[in-house]
Amino acid sequence: MxxxxxxxxxxxxxxxxxxxxxxxxxxxxxxxxxxxxxxxxxxxxxxxxxxxxxxxxxxxxxRMFPPRWDYMPQLWRPLWDTLNIATLGTMIAVLLGTPLAFLAARNTTPSVTLVRPVALLIIVGSRSINSLIWALLLVLIFGPGVLAGVIAIALRSIGFIGKLVYEAIEESDRRPVEAITATGASAAQLRLYAIVPQVLPAWVGTSVYRWDINIREATVLGLVGAGGIGVELMASVNTLAWGQVSLIFGLILLTVLFSEWVSARVRAATI
Amino acid sequence: MLRIEALCKRYGRDALALDDVRLNLAAGEVIALIGPSGAGKSTLIRCINRLVEPTSGKIWLGDTELTSLNSRALRKARRRIGMIFQEFALVERLSVMENLLSGRLGYVGFWRAALRKFPQSDIDRAFDLLDRVGLPDYADRRADALSGGQRQRVGIARALMQTPDMLLVDEPTASLDPRTSRQIMRLISEICAEQGLPAIINIHDVPLAQRYCRRIVGLRQGRIVYDGPAEGLSAEVLTDIYGAEDWEASSRADEGAEA
Amino acid sequence: MNTGAVPGRARRQWRRPPLIADRRLRWALYLSLVLYLVVGIGSLEVNWQRVVDGLDRGAAFAGALLRPDFSSRGPEILEGLLESLSMTLTATVIGLLLAVPVAIGAARNLAPLPVYVLCRGIIAVSRSFQEIIIAILFVAMLGFGPLAGVATLAFASIGFIAKLLAEDIEAMDPKPIDAIRASGAPPGLLLNWAVQPQVLPRLAGITLYRLDINFREAAIIGIVGAGGIGATLNTAFDRYEYGTAAAILLLIIILVMSAEYASGILRERLR
Known part of the structure; x- marks a missing residue:
């Protein structure tokens, strides 16, 4: 000034x-x-x-109103598929992303020079590709269907879970780690007793949060053929059946609100 | 029981943190290690169970030379050395019982530890120790629900769970109020006496050290400058350990800063 | 050092207290988890023959990732990227301009209740739907092309920016507002002198963050015809041009990573 x-x-x-x-x-x-x-x-x-x-x-x-209510029975199965894609995909991602996080965290990786960079590369690669693009690729490989959707969600989520969990591991309190080391515990026991209890809330929160996001993403994977309610959406849009489109929109909105509610409840319960 | 010979430790290219430390500890002997902060007290006791790797020197625990052990043998040796920490270092989200049982990790395999299926003898021991430290009904409380004094009691019990041959105690009272500090120090010295456990106690509070330990070792800039009876701590000796300033004032300032 | 059991006292058992205290609820939860896994995985309907056939294509694509082909569709890739980038920039600026008034309206400490409810409603609608679903609607209204993409991203940005900004305004220190009010300043100047200095750095951070997200989204909404590199990528997959598809994927990864890195650094400096 x-x-x-x-x-x-x-x-x-x-x-x-x-x-x-x-x-x-x-x-x-x-x-x-x-x-x-x-x-x-x-x-x-x-x-x-x-x-x-x-x-x-x-x-x-x-043309969207009134919605075509008699189309509803045809939507239950795709809706179930959508929930499956999100849930199974998240489960796979948690199973693979958690060990990955331990390999990527500076204080738990077996080797800072060899293993850590590889783990970080996997995390970055997984995170920078949108699940819809993963789905595009997987539909090409596995053919259209729910399997491509599950794997697409899993591939995108591994990096997300890996990143947030490894950051939580690196931020964990060092003092209990030292104390458990002093008891003569092995490396595996050390992680189990000193690190796991500390990162558990972050791990649960991250997983449920990602599941919530995955529900949203799973609703649109069908646009490229990877199963779920998006397949019906694409078909209805292509045939200009806007009464069906509005019904699907409503259903998606309800599903998303439901998953948001569940995720908020679970996260509030695990502090 | 414990013999330290010519122990040196250097962090990176800094000055020596420990400079030619020699110390003998007889069976059942409890010593207080005093000195200003940065004198190397914490480094010294961490070199004994190799939480900090010594640069040179030898440490004998009974017949075992600790500095040359491979990692497997080191873990075995660590089981014999119980350690009590400054800020308790409990795993806060685990229950009191699980914190105690973590003292047995060196004795059980991975799956037993993972599934919390410890031998009944360990469970018995844990309950007895909880009784001894005055927390009989706290087994299933979470550690973060306890007060500072209670946490340190859990910390003491965890160290004793190892059935140790000796104790390393690092500033056990640094985050406690004066009254609780005295209770904790009394508990530690009573237990050492009951079980004939030798111990090295790092402590910045000179009056507490004099009250509960007969032998005092003074450390200054990594060197032992006093090793003798508690009664021998004259004003000159304390000036030698803590430097020219009034040692009483500095010890109180320390306390204030760390509380 | 022996603290053996005191004779005459019963040996005390200890078991880790279970996470869920109610035994029936606990077993019901375990059972439903197993049941879900069985039914969920059972309903996947995977065509294994197709998957096995697809592995060759997967291998071909993996090979293409090592030898990406930037040249044979070079002009299209460049066009698509430029389109994505210009969509990102335009949509973020438009979104920002529209989001600021909405955010002010959605801050309870500045806006009267009816305005507050209206603006919170706008935010909720904008945030509930995936970008790709909004894109379908805008393509139907505006026709194929980047304009629909800009409209989509701008619409989605409004909810995102306005929500975060409104939270920030609500968390503001109220004293400067009172002080400026006391000086007799009209509402416009109140915003300029009391609100803007407090939230501007955060707003810049939020906008950069959204710019980053918008680029990721601009890379995929082309799949439903809303312009950008996504359309090029989709075409490449449709024509089985693995080399081109791999090239586009790598470009997206590089751009996304550098955008994240740059916006991270900028946000750090703004703090």
Missing amino acids: PVWSEQGRRYWKRLSGRDSLLRWFGWLLLVLLLVWSWHLISERTIWVFVLDAPAQGADLIE
């Missing part, structure tokens, strides 16, 4: 000349980027359709 005086009066400005120039330059750059982006997007947009959008939207809503 520069202050200067001229002819006996003191002046004040928020930023110095150089700072304000830099700021303006930053904003200018952002605006230019935005203009360029917008130009690119607008070039690829058929504006006639867009002008029509309000009418299209109104038409869509009109």
